[in-house]
Amino acid sequence: MRTYERAIVVGASSGLGRAIAARLAASGCRVAAVARRLERLESLASEAPPGRILALRHDVRRLDDVPEAFDAACRALEGLDLVVYSAGFMPPVGPTEFDTPKDRQIVEVNFLGAVAWLNLAADRFLQTRRGAIVGIGSVAGDRGRKGQPVYNASKAALHAYLEALRNRLHGKGVTVATFKPGPMRTEMTAHLRLSRAMDPDSAARIVLSKAHVSGEHYLCLSHRLVFAVLRNTPSWIFRRLPV
Numbered sequence: 001m002r003t004y005e006r007a008i009v010v011g012a013s014s015g016l017g018r019a020i021a022a023r024l025a026a027s028g029c030r031v032a033a034v035a036r037r038l039e040r041l042e043s044l045a046s047e048a049p050p051g052r053i054l055a056l057r058h059d060v061r062r063l064d065d066v067p068e069a070f071d072a073a074c075r076a077l078e079g080l081d082l083v084v085y086s087a088g089f090m091p092p093v094g095p096t097e098f099d100t101p102k103d104r105q106i107v108e109v110n111f112l113g114a115v116a117w118l119n120l121a122a123d124r125f126l127q128t129r130r131g132a133i134v135g136i137g138s139v140a141g142d143r144g145r146k147g148q149p150v151y152n153a154s155k156a157a158l159h160a161y162l163e164a165l166r167n168r169l170h171g172k173g174v175t176v177a178t179f180k181p182g183p184m185r186t187e188m189t190a191h192l193r194l195s196r197a198m199d200p201d202s203a204a205r206i207v208l209s210k211a212h213v214s215g216e217h218y219l220c221l222s223h224r225l226v227f228a229v230l231r232n233t234p235s236w237i238f239r240r241l242p243v
């Protein structure tokens with residue numbers, strides 16, 4: 001794994017973001033750990049080597065607060081090398097449910113919050129001409145399935161935004177990596193019965209091993225192969241699947 005000195009991890013209070021922040025801190029990096037649940041961030045800080053984790057309470061849906069939170073993190077870290085946006089929201093959605101307020105929250109957390117944080121990182125890294133941007137997407141963003149229409153759409157939007165960012169920043173010393181995890185055992189999926197799911201620490205290890213590699217990354221070879229097929233599967237087949 002490449003080592004980083006100063007990183008921001010948004011969505012660091014649980015699951016994949018927490019595991020990424022913990023691994024970064026263990027490697028010697030100072031991490032601004034961002035999420036709403038301050039007590040979770042403080043417990044993460046208490047488990048890491050002293051002084052490595054700075055807990056920063058922030059709700060990514062409050063887009064107007066992002067510039068101040070970003071600046072506070074950069075000031076406290078005295079610089080920035082890596083930004084990871086891992087915040088995500090996937091509430092249970094019924095098969096005949098069309099709930100716009102719920103859908104709005106999904107888009108705000110998964111997409112608009114990412115744009116607000118990563119735009120600032122892109123702008124800063126463009127000036128310093130170095131830095132790594134990581135967005136956590138999902139295999140769910142590869143197609144429009146019945147079960148989670150807006151979660152899927154929010155991740156597809158995030159993938160397209162990150163691709164555009166990657167193209168804009170190409171050749172300017174800034175890398176942009178999109179990760180598309182499959183199922184992971186985290187709070188997000190605690191209500192689901194998952195037969196094969198990755199543990200967040202293994203996923204974090206893979207993410208950090210390629211965090212500086214521009215491009216789209218699946219977390220395992222089987223997903224890369226299966227989704228190469230699924231991306232080209234006609235939609236009428238999805239109509240016959242339960243979710």
Ligand SMILES: NC(=O)c1ccc[n+]([C@@H]2O[C@H](COP(=O)([O-])OP(=O)(O)OC[C@H]3O[C@@H](n4cnc5c(N)ncnc54)[C@H](OP(=O)(O)O)[C@@H]3O)[C@@H](O)[C@H]2O)c1
Pocket residue numbers: 010011012013014015016017018034035036037038040058059060061085086087088089090109136137138139140180181182183184185186187188189200
């Ligand atoms: N679990 C899976 O199977 C799976 C599969 C593919 C992709 N992913 C993606 O992986 C990423 C991490 O998910 P996870 O599984 O680790 O989920 P998780 O354990 O539920 O963690 C979600 C994180 O997002 C933060 N978050 C949610 N809403 C927020 C808000 N309004 N403001 C600030 N932070 C907020 C949470 O912090 P607070 O609640 O403390 O604010 C938490 O730290 C997400 O982007 C998810 O979409 C997950």
